Amino acid sequence: MEADGKMAKVRGAFFLSDRTGITSETLGNMLLTQFAGVQFDRVTIPFINSLSKARDTVARIDAYRERHGEPPLIFSTAVDDEIRAILATADGVFMDFFESFIARLEDTLGVRASHSVGLAHGANPSTYHRRIEAVNFALAHDDGARMDHYAEADLILLAPSRCGKTPTCLYLALQHGLRAANLPLTEEILEAERLPEALTRFRSKLFGLTIDAERLAQIRSERLPNSRYASREQCARELRLAQGIYRRLGAPSLDTTHVSVEEIAAHIIHQMGLKSILR
Amino acid sequence: MEADGKMAKVRGAFFLSDRTGITSETLGNMLLTQFAGVQFDRVTIPFINSLSKARDTVARIDAYRERHGEPPLIFSTAVDDEIRAILATADGVFMDFFESFIARLEDTLGVRASHSVGLAHGANPSTYHRRIEAVNFALAHDDGARMDHYAEADLILLAPSRCGKTPTCLYLALQHGLRAANLPLTEEILEAERLPEALTRFRSKLFGLTIDAERLAQIRSERLPNSRYASREQCARELRLAQGIYRRLGAPSLDTTHVSVEEIAAHIIHQMGLKSILR
Known part of the structure; x- marks a missing residue:
């Protein structure tokens, strides 16, 4: 409780990734800066590259939700279909940066995306x-x-x-x-x-x-x-x-x-x- | 033409931003790495922070389209409504990283987003x-x-x-x-x-x-x-x-x-x- 008796608005924001989390944080934070009046409790969970890590992540988000009441925001750049399917079951508002665009790209290019983790940051x-x-x-x-x-x-x-x-x-x-x-x-x-x-x-x-x-x-x-x-x-x-x-x-x-x-x-x-x- | 007689697939990819272009490039490139067989001709246009710069950008993309035939991919993180409206008229496949998520965030948070350029990269x-x-x-x-x-x-x-x-x-x-x-x-x-x-x-x-x-x-x-x-x-x-x-x-x-x-x-x-x- 703040001094003036109003509850401070604090909303959980999870940035999920099968790699470093950089992209997920960058785009997620760009969107969150649009809401100057809301305070966010940010958690980055990178390297979610197995089904068991995906399940652990869901458990962590669900526990957060239970402690804090309001559903947290979830930003994900995971590309693997099975991992994404698990993450999407977490108790929050799931925003999928991959899925939202990949189908349209596949249609446009006439090629199926690999749906597997690639060299996103070019360690060339x-x-x-x-x-x-x-x-x-x-x-x-x-x-x-x-x-x-x-x-x-x-x-x-x-x-x-x-x-x-x-x-x-x-x-x-x-x-x-x-x-x-x-x-x-x-x-x-x-x-x-x-x-x-x-x-x-x-x-x-x-x-x-x-x-x-x-x-x-x-x-x-x-x-x-x-x-x-x-x-x-x-x-x-x-x-x-x-x-x-x-x-x-x-x-x-x-x-x-x-x-x-x-x-x-x-x-x-x-x-x-x-x-x-x-x- | 390549030696084996097939045309190399080269597709234009524009990364548009009202700020540095970093977010637009990062997420756009993450998506493009999913298409290993396609070669992309990448162009970043940052600092599109006025209506006239937005119009110049559209002209540049349209000219590109005319030269190359196939519609280029356009990734945008612009947040201003008027600027986005102009950019969306460009002759290509427009992927709006802002608009795709902001309405859902506004609903969830019960707050209207500022829709103006913020301190995305925190020069705090x-x-x-x-x-x-x-x-x-x-x-x-x-x-x-x-x-x-x-x-x-x-x-x-x-x-x-x-x-x-x-x-x-x-x-x-x-x-x-x-x-x-x-x-x-x-x-x-x-x-x-x-x-x-x-x-x-x-x-x-x-x-x-x-x-x-x-x-x-x-x-x-x-x-x-x-x-x-x-x-x-x-x-x-x-x-x-x-x-x-x-x-x-x-x-x-x-x-x-x-x-x-x-x-x-x-x-x-x-x-x-x-x-x-x-x-």
Whole structure:
């Protein structure tokens, strides 16, 4: 019971999968974010790849239902017909991401689907290799560590300290197999209001990040509290100078304040016309 | 035309989204992997967040249809009613991941969905913070660089060189906000057939990776061709000793040969009962 005497709405949401659960969680969560007023109790059950695991899952959901009263939501991406048939008997609202579309696809393509677990996330050796190589590239070229292989980079991220360069580069490497270097816009570069000479020939690979000054000050304060580095004024000044540099270079840029790493990566790929290995 | 005179089946597949396209691609690809005999020409169109972009998308799909003959498959996660109405007019087989489930959810929850673009991928500042912190932790504790903060680690990955420790730790950090350290099983550790003393009290955090010896030799050969390090025998020996260590420690382990980074991460989280920030 909450202080105002109303029951908080909490609804169980199960994400079921015969593999990792990633797809089931991703689509399920997209749908659930549409109901801002409802609180969800999320449970992911991955690797349901046998009839006995399917039965255990049903027992777990039924027990949940008994404890909580309202029928939980169930999102499933399981593909095996027998496993799906068992899961569908659970005491909840069953949403089958596989069954809802597969019949229509079979009709359209004139081919029967395999209905067996496939390599959904592509552990394809050549893709794996590209991703690992890209991670090594990102690590070697993090934070301006070296500037000698920019010709091989797919992109070069620019930003003042703590705007999210490193996670973005690592995500671009791991998820999309892209070689992303990054260069911090240091005091020296910002004062000069231009980039080191060596970078000018890679102008088309440059992408800038910005962030809200208040947020940047907060992030920096966790690292160096009460420093000039973390002051609101210093952050605002660096961001203003950085934006001037992006503008003069004609480099696209993005404000990362309210954007997740996945989304920053997607924006960069889209704006720069890069090719993810996923596509 | 192929050599045997049959036309290769290539079907257009469009992944449409008002945001990053990640959900649309993920679920769409899961469905397409069910049709191993069909080749797909995949196009992702993200950030369709205005009526004019929706109209441009329809024009692009219609042009594709005209060039290729057969109606392309269209997977959409767009949530805005007007934008969806436009996209649905495209000349293809329209699969609406949003509309197919949202009405049922509205009925069940007794609440109307917002039908507007939400924070699907959670650019929640506290989550962002945990992910960045976890990335910093992974970078600081990569490859046995330091062993002084293992008490704060959510897990410690063990494996011989080049079995995928670093990408796995980075993925666990970026995607799941988990603090993952990793320790290479060096010749010294493998010879001793046991871990450094400092690690014994973190036994419950240990997880081992293995890989097929042939595959490991191939990966190492790209780095140091014709070396003892990259020889089939040396790889097989290291992997055998590593497995002995995992067994004696009672540490769970996973063969990564045919498994993507996402899947390795999902297995580890599942087997070790860790809590991803996504859940």
